[in-house]
Amino acid sequence: MGNVSFEPVDTGIAIVDPIERHRYVLSTPDPVTPEPAGTDSFRFPVEAAVSVRTSSFSLPNIVLATVRDGNDVVAHAEHFADERLPEGTYSIELSTPVKLYLAVESSVNLAADAERMSIEFGEEVDVLVGARSHHDRPAATVRTPADPEKMMQAISTFGSALKTTSPERSYPTLRGHPPTVELGEELDLGGLEPPDTGVTIEVPTDFRSVFVVAPLAYYLGARVVPGETPRIRTETGLEYSLDGPAGFEATVERTLKRAFFLDCLCRSEGRSPVDLHEHSALESRLGLDLAELYDRSLAARLEAALDVPFGTIEPHLPQWKLTAHVEPTPDSVEMLPFLVDDLAVVRSPHTHEVAVSNVWAATLDEFLRGSGPETSRGVAARSSEPPQFVRLAAADSLEQAWVGDGTPLGASKATTEAHRNRLDRTPTEGDITVRVVCNDAEMGEEEGLVDTIYGDQDLPFDVAVERDLTVDELRATLEKRTDLLHYIGHIDGAGFECLDGTLDAATLDSVGVNAFLLNACQSYEQGMSLIRKGSIGGIVTLSDVLNRNAVAMGRAFAGLLNAGFPLRAALEIARDEIIVGGQYLVVGDGGFTIAHAESGTPNLYVAERTDDGLRVEHRTYPTAERGMGSLFVPCVDGESEYHLSSGTVRTFECSVADLERLLAAEGVPAKVDGDLHWDGRFVAADYGPE
Numbered sequence: 001m002g003n004v005s006f007e008p009v010d011t012g013i014a015i016v017d018p019i020e021r022h023r024y025v026l027s028t029p030d031p032v033t034p035e036p037a038g039t040d041s042f043r044f045p046v047e048a049a050v051s052v053r054t055s056s057f058s059l060p061n062i063v064l065a066t067v068r069d070g071n072d073v074v075a076h077a078e079h080f081a082d083e084r085l086p087e088g089t090y091s092i093e094l095s096t097p098v099k100l101y102l103a104v105e106s107s108v109n110l111a112a113d114a115e116r117m118s119i120e121f122g123e124e125v126d127v128l129v130g131a132r133s134h135h136d137r138p139a140a141t142v143r144t145p146a147d148p149e150k151m152m153q154a155i156s157t158f159g160s161a162l163k164t165t166s167p168e169r170s171y172p173t174l175r176g177h178p179p180t181v182e183l184g185e186e187l188d189l190g191g192l193e194p195p196d197t198g199v200t201i202e203v204p205t206d207f208r209s210v211f212v213v214a215p216l217a218y219y220l221g222a223r224v225v226p227g228e229t230p231r232i233r234t235e236t237g238l239e240y241s242l243d244g245p246a247g248f249e250a251t252v253e254r255t256l257k258r259a260f261f262l263d264c265l266c267r268s269e270g271r272s273p274v275d276l277h278e279h280s281a282l283e284s285r286l287g288l289d290l291a292e293l294y295d296r297s298l299a300a301r302l303e304a305a306l307d308v309p310f311g312t313i314e315p316h317l318p319q320w321k322l323t324a325h326v327e328p329t330p331d332s333v334e335m336l337p338f339l340v341d342d343l344a345v346v347r348s349p350h351t352h353e354v355a356v357s358n359v360w361a362a363t364l365d366e367f368l369r370g371s372g373p374e375t376s377r378g379v380a381a382r383s384s385e386p387p388q389f390v391r392l393a394a395a396d397s398l399e400q401a402w403v404g405d406g407t408p409l410g411a412s413k414a415t416t417e418a419h420r421n422r423l424d425r426t427p428t429e430g431d432i433t434v435r436v437v438c439n440d441a442e443m444g445e446e447e448g449l450v451d452t453i454y455g456d457q458d459l460p461f462d463v464a465v466e467r468d469l470t471v472d473e474l475r476a477t478l479e480k481r482t483d484l485l486h487y488i489g490h491i492d493g494a495g496f497e498c499l500d501g502t503l504d505a506a507t508l509d510s511v512g513v514n515a516f517l518l519n520a521c522q523s524y525e526q527g528m529s530l531i532r533k534g535s536i537g538g539i540v541t542l543s544d545v546l547n548r549n550a551v552a553m554g555r556a557f558a559g560l561l562n563a564g565f566p567l568r569a570a571l572e573i574a575r576d577e578i579i580v581g582g583q584y585l586v587v588g589d590g591g592f593t594i595a596h597a598e599s600g601t602p603n604l605y606v607a608e609r610t611d612d613g614l615r616v617e618h619r620t621y622p623t624a625e626r627g628m629g630s631l632f633v634p635c636v637d638g639e640s641e642y643h644l645s646s647g648t649v650r651t652f653e654c655s656v657a658d659l660e661r662l663l664a665a666e667g668v669p670a671k672v673d674g675d676l677h678w679d680g681r682f683v684a685a686d687y688g689p690e
Contacts, residue, residue: 004098004131006034006050013052015098017133022097022596026129027058037128042101043068043091046130054127056120057102061598062112064095064631064642065119066272073273077110077117078633084109092119097596097625099173103128115665134625136177137423138337140192143184146330148205150187152224154333155214158340159194159221165298167270169219170263172627178218178337180420183330195221198235198299202227203242207328208348211336212249213242216256218340220302234299240306253345254310257320260343261313262305264629264644266294274631277641278316285312319647321622322568322591323395324414325349327404331416335403338419342591343628349404350393389542398621398647399568401590407524407542408585412568415531418588422536425514431462432483432594435513437474438467439489439498461595471498478505478530481512484594486558488550491520505529515567515592519554521545527587537567537588545583553584556676563669564597566590569621573604576674591624598667601626601645605663605670613655614672620645 007014012028034050042049067075067083068091075083085108092102092110106121121127139161144154161176168174179192199222203209209230217224222232230242232255244251265283268276269291283290286308293301322344326332339346388406402408403415466477474496478485490497495504505511506529516538518527527540539557553574560570568590575584597603606617620632622645632645643649654662663670663677670677 004047004133006048006129006131008032008034012054012057013050013129015096015100015129015131017098017131024096024098024100025060026100027060028052028054029056030054034129039130041103041128042130043071044093044101044132046099046101046132049128049130052127052129053124054121055124056118057127059094059096059117059119061600062115062117063600064633065110065117066093067091067108067110068093071271073271075110076274077112079112081110081112081117083111087122095600097134097600099132099134101130101132103130134173136341138177138180140179140190141182142179142190142192143182143186143188144333145185145187146183148207148210149226151207151210151333152203152205152226153187153189154181155210155217155336156194156223157189157192158214158218158337159197160192161218162195162221165195165197165221167263167267167294167301168272170260170267170629172622172625172629175219175341175343175627175629177341180337180423181334183334194223197221198297199223199302200225200233201230201242202233203230204228207330207332209248211326211328211332212252212346212348214336215340215343215346216252216259219256219259219343221298232302234303236297236299236303238299238303238306249347255306256343256345257317258305258308258310258313259302260628261317262293262301262308266290266301269294274642276631277643280641281316282313318628318644320345320397321628321646322399322401323347323397324401324403325392325395325408325411329404332403334416335414335419338414338416338589339401339403342624344401345395345397347393347395349390349402399572399590401568409542412571412586412590413528413588414590415588418531418536421531421534422589422592425536433481434461434463434484434486434594435477435480435482436463436465436486437469437477437488438465439469439474439487439496441468468499470500471503474498474503475508478503478508478511478513483514484561485513485516486554487516487518487520487523488554489520491518491523491526495526496520505533508533510534515561515594517554517557517561519545519550519557524585524587531588535588537586537590537592539567539571540585540587541583542585543583559669559676559678560602561594563602564593564595564623565602565621566593566623569602573669573671574676576671576676593623596625597623601630601632603632603668605659605668607659607670607672609673610653613653614659615653616651616659617648618650618652619648622646 003018005016012026013034015024032052032054034052037049037051039046039049062079065077069088077083087107089105090108094100104127106125109120111118142154142157144150158178161178162169163174163176199220201213201217201222201224203213205226230248232240242251265279268274268279288304293304322342324339324344324346326346328348389409390406391409392411400411401414402411494502505526511530511533514536518540521544523540524542527538556574557570560573567586571584571586602621604619607614618634622628630645631642632649633642634650
């Protein structure tokens with residue numbers, strides 16, 4: 001048995017993933033008793049299974065449902081579905097937060113509107129329910145000396161984590177987590193070898209070159225070997241330069257995107273055929289037989305992908321989730337497996353240092369200009385050794401991360417400790433725990449707002465509010481196992497201000513807080529201390545924050561985290577809420593989430609007023625569970641095409657009333673003319689009558 005378990009509830013059965021903290025309920029007309037069952041009946045791997053006797057299941061939201069009759073896909077269902085299948089033996093795959101499979105002998109009727117989905121059988125029948133966690137752990141740890149050539153061998157093991165070399169590896173669930181890497185005296189690959197894909201990548205023996213090709217080597221299952229100039233060699237005779245006109249890093253990035261994107265198109269001709277929007281838009285322009293290409297080797301598909309001009313596919317690519325700027329130093333190699341697991345684009349940093357005086361001057365000028373006598377959340381004592389700030393070059397991705405010394409502006413500060421803390425996280429029972437700590441009575445406005453937001457998505461939240469804590473009480477709160485700490489108060493150079501003194505997180509032995517929002521002045525150092533002591537990720541500030549700005553950011557963060565957005569994506573969306581949103585920073589594992597989106601994929605509508613109504617972009621945000629390569633079907637009546645998730649999946653025009661109805665039905669956030677909204681009725685209120 002795996003980590004997934006089944007629990008009877010009054011309304012049906014709950015499927016529980018204690019590691020990822022997901023709890024998903026399949027409702028039944030009458031109470032049922034799940035009986036343990038074997039997993040051999042399922043075509044796809046499951047960790048646990050039960051047998052349930054029922055006439056139907058009701059799902060709390062709309063998910064992608066794929067029905068197979070043996071090996072053949074006979075139906076897909078999403079929004080506004082009405083699929084009726086005769087008596088037969090069926091397998092039903094459900095893309096829920098915990099992956100579910102149903103096996104049944106019966107007639108099947110799948111129906112859905114904009115909010116709910118039902119699966120009905122002709123009568124009461126025995127249904128096998130199998131479940132698999134999306135949680136994925138590295139299979140091993142490899143060790144390497146601080147030598148680029150030895151690191152090539154370590155990175156060559158990353159492809160061993162691929163669960164297939166077919167086009168289906170473009171699905172995130174079929175790309176396993178690469179082995180972790182540790183620096184050591186001797187090379188130890190733990191017996192791991194890349195798959196036999198016939199692909200080799202040659203690069204010069206320097207840290208920069210080795211790090212930049214790591215995600216490409218992983219996705220291609222390639223060996224990385226020394227070479228005077230960067231290039232790809234394949235068993236089909238291909239020799240392809242990785243130092244093209246756009247430069248080495250850009251060529252590697254484009255090669256990764258080409259190979260990945262062509263696999264996404266080819267897989268729609270394979271085991272799980274779907275009407276893919278990008279396939280329809282490009283098939284006639286590519287000059288490729290995608291069905292024939294599906295059955296060819298990885299090396300042959302790569303060669304075909306590289307024959308397609310990048311400009312042909314670029315407008316149709318999903319926006320990449322993450323660009324990581326990695327300092328070319330030996331210890332950065334330990335961060336690579338976690339970046340590769342996200343299929344991030346890796347760059348050697350193109351940065352310039354920003355003087356501390358300039359950061360503070362710009363920040364205070366923006367905060368205080370016209371602000372009047374408003375109180376800030378504590379002015380931190382300046383350190384005798386001020387931090388080094390770095391500004392990164394722009395990247396065309398949803399998120400950016402910095403791996404190296406110094407404090408980034410406009411990107412998250414990724415650390416190996418945080419990702420290892422996540423791997424070490426042990427399962428816990430019970431609801432998702434949120435602790436709101438308000439250590440200043442004057443900041444009660446934010447406390448009142450966030451207390452009503454967490455758990456507002458009908459999710460299993462345990463929310464507690466604590467006020468005016470002493471040093472000992474705050475220490476106990478930080479040491480207690482907690483999914484999210486939302487801190488409202490003062491932080492100075494000595495630490496968290498408490499009722500009877502100051503607590504420095506660096507003095508703690510360990511902390512039990514998984515994620516945190518430290519909404520106080522200059523909370524960066526305390527946040528980094530929490531990461532070093534066991535936390536996974538959090539949001540901190542680089543400067544002094546005025547109370548009204550902190551309240552706006554606190555409410556935005558709380559709502560976005562509650563809606564299933566990862567830390568890094570939540571910050572990217574919330575930055576515009578105040579003029580100095582750039583002074584907030586994610587530290588640690590920016591991909592960490594505390595809840596799951598109702599639709600499985602966090603999404604956002606971004607609308608701007610036009611002469612005729614609204615122009616709307618529908619954007620999706622990848623998560624650790626639904627990463628690059630996931631599918632998304634917009635909630636639109638009559639929409640049947642699937643889109644590759646990440647970034648803008650579609651753009652459309654509508655009236656204010658239409659958007660209001662759409663938001664009310666979906667329960668997702670929207671940005672309307674730059675302002676973040678949580679309920680459709682506010683949209684119409686902003687614009688007045690049409």
